[in-house]
Amino acid sequence: QPAEEFGETAINLLIDVLKGKAKRAVKVILPYQLIIRNSTGPAPAQPVNLTR
Structure with a gap:
């Protein structure tokens, strides 16, 4: 993904x-x-036992 x-x-x-320029919410699609x-x-066929 373009993290930068x-x-x-x-x-x-x-x-x-911070500069007060944003007047409302902005929707950005990257x-x-x-x-x-x-x-x-796919998920495992059987549940995984996580007990110790």
Whole structure:
């Protein structure tokens, strides 16, 4: 994900709020991408026992 763009957008919005330039809520849609990797998959068939 473009973390730098996310951070820059957030900082610019915060600066506008601090300077009193933000008069209302702003909706920002940033580009995103779903990347399927090995950590992505269906839930286990059996519940996982988390007791110690």
